[in-house]
Amino acid sequence: MPELPEVETIVRNFRPRLVGQRIASFNTSWPKSITPSFPRVRSALTDRSITALTRRGKFIVLHLNDASWLLVHLRMSGRFEWAADAPRRPNHIRSTWRFTTGEKLYFCDARKFGRITHTHDLAIATADLGPEPLARNFTPTALRTILKQRRRQLKPLLLDQSVIAGLGNIYTDEALHRAGLHPATTSDRVSATQSERLHESIRSVLRLAIRNHGTSIDWIYPGGWMQKRLRVYGRTNEPCRTCGTPIKSLRIAQRGTHICPKCQPKNGHKRTRRRKRSTKG
DNA sequence: TGAATTGTTATCGT
DNA sequence: AACGATAACAATTC
Numbered sequence: 638m639p640e641l642p643e644v645e646t647i648v649r650n651f652r653p654r655l656v657g658q659r660i661a662s663f664n665t666s667w668p669k670s671i672t673p674s675f676p677r678v679r680s681a682l683t684d685r686s687i688t689a690l691t692r693r694g695k696f697i698v699l700h701l702n703d704a705s706w707l708l709v710h711l712r713m714s715g716r717f718e719w720a721a722d723a724p725r726r727p728n729h730i731r732s733t734w735r736f737t738t739g740e741k742l743y744f745c746d747a748r749k750f751g752r753i754t755h756t757h758d759l760a761i762a763t764a765d766l767g768p769e770p771l772a773r774n775f776t777p778t779a780l781r782t783i784l785k786q787r788r789r790q791l792k793p794l795l796l797d798q799s800v801i802a803g804l805g806n807i808y809t810d811e812a813l814h815r816a817g818l819h820p821a822t823t824s825d826r827v828s829a830t831q832s833e834r835l836h837e838s839i840r841s842v843l844r845l846a847i848r849n850h851g852t853s854i855d856w857i858y859p860g861g862w863m864q865k866r867l868r869v870y871g872r873t874n875e876p877c878r879t880c881g882t883p884i885k886s887l888r889i890a891q892r893g894t895h896i897c898p899k900c901q902p903k904n905g906h907k908r909t910r911r912r913k914r915s916t917k918g
Numbered sequence: 919t920g921a922a923t924t925g926t927t928a929t930c931g932t
Numbered sequence: 933a934a935c936g937a938t939a940a941c942a943a944t945t946c
Contacts, residue, residue: 638924669942695925713924714944729944748943750924789936798925806924891938893923 639711641770641803642846643858644695651717652690655699658736659686665753667731670746672754681705681755682734694766694802698759708754708762709744715751716858718743766802770839775801780836784824791827792820793890795839804839807852807870810895812838814869819901820889869895 639647663682668675682701689700697717699707709715718727720741732744732753744751756762767783768775783800784791794800795809804812813820815838818831827835846852851861854871864871868878873886877897885898 710925712926712942747945748923750926750942750944787935793937796925 638713638805638854639715639851639858640695640805640808641692641843642808642849642863643851643861644692644697644711644803645847646851646861647711647717648690648692648697654719654740655690655742656687658738658740660684660734661737662735663732664735665732667746667749670731670749670752672752678707678753678755682707693763694769694798695805696763696766705755705757706759706762708752708756710752710754711746712748712750712752714748715744715746718745765799767798767800768802770801770803771843775836775840777833777836780839781829781832784827784832784835788823788825790820790890791818791822791824791835792892792894794824796890796892801839803843806892806894807854807867808839808842808846810870811842811868814895814897814901815842817900819903820894820896821903869897871895 660682661684663679665671665675671678685705686702687699688702689698691698691700693708695710697709697711699709701707709717714729720743723743727743727745729745729747730743731746731749731751734742734744736742744753754762768779784794787794787800791813792809795804795812796806810820812835816831816835818827818835845866846861846863849861849863849866851858852863852867852870853859853861854864869884872884873895874883876882877884877900880897880899882897882899884895887894887896
């Protein structure tokens with residue numbers, strides 16, 4: 638559930654108190670979530686200091702003082718919690734960091750899908766992630782190239798972390814609506830103008846969501862208010878904020894998908910068919 | 919109670 | 933072979 642803006646918010650929130658801490662001990666009650674293995678990660682972490690906290694796609698990256706890294710992926714329901722900040726002992730604690738200051742950090746995860754990975758080579762660990770959509774090198778041309786290189790429906794293409802890192806179900810739907818594109822549109826049929834609009838939509842919706850500290854949909858991720866600004870996600874049958882047409886929910890690539898049928902027409906308004914056929918032999 | 923939820927991976931087909 | 937579509941899966945909530 639947490640996507641790029643939520644992960645970015647978490648990183649910003651935890652950075653001041655986490656960076657500089659030295660790990661006294663690390664423990665888990667769910668070793669399946671730890672890679673390469675709990676004993677190896679425990680010894681890699683013990684007595685190390687955290688020198689920086691960053692984000693790559695939906696991964697939280699803890700930089701350690703021996704030039705190794707700990708990657709945390711929240712998947713659906715993962716979250717961090719400082720023991721001292723919790724009014725009572727949190728539910729679903731899976732892993733615990735104890736620091737030399739005496740502070741304790743919990744990794745809580747109701748659904749146990751979250752993953753914690755230690756690596757000595759960050760580049761290898763993140764090798765199959767696509768570009769950061771908010772980075773300078775993610776230009777309109779870069780997106781145009783991505784769309785033309787493939788021939789896939791836009792929705793699963795944008796959800797694919799190896800294509801672009803950080804988009805999930807919410808912001809994919811939001812970006813496509815803002816760009817006026819139907820999620821089932823085939824990527825190589827997106828025009829240059831549409832591609833440029835999609836590029837702008839992706840970046841502006843992510844920036845807006847970060848400014849709003851992410852989307853709080855349910856119990857999983859509290860604290861954000863981007864849900865007030867969403868235009869399609871979770872708004873089935875509610876009026877489109879652009880044209881008033883009821884938002885429709887459909888299923889694309891086994892994912893719940895939300896569109897405005899008027900703002901995001903299936904084939905655009907032009908060319909509804911193509912005749913070209915491969916004649917290579 | 920079981921349908922819904924998401925990102926990743928394995929598998930199947932072209 | 934490379935790519936794209938699809939199914940399965942992790943486990944829990946409401």
